[in-house]
Amino acid sequence: MKDxxxxxxxxxxxxxxxxxxxxxxxxxxxxxxxTILFDCDKEFSGQDALIYDYLYDQFEEADE
Known part of the structure; x- marks a missing residue:
């Protein structure tokens, strides 16, 4: 890598x-x-929980 x-x-x-x-x-x-995100009943932790929360929020905002 030069720069x-x-x-x-x-x-x-x-x-x-x-x-x-x-x-x-x-x-x-x-x-x-x-549909999978909204119907999911699995508990997530760590990085997976952050990703799940982010995606859930994005889909909720898109509905508004």
Whole structure:
């Protein structure tokens, strides 16, 4: 790697980007994911719990 500083800046920028999943051709898949999340009765912990909470919140906001 020739420019470590540029790589570091690019990596930070990438990690700070928000994730957007455009419905497009994935509408049915997203509906399935939403149903699974909302109907899930499993308890999560650690990183899995954070991911679950984030996705749940995103689907709830999309409904509003």
């Amino acid at each position: 470590v500083e540029a790589f570091r800046k690019d990596k930070i920028e990438l990690l700070e980007e928000g994730l957007v999943i455009d419905g497009g051709d994935n509408t049915e898949m997203l509906k399935t994911v939403k």
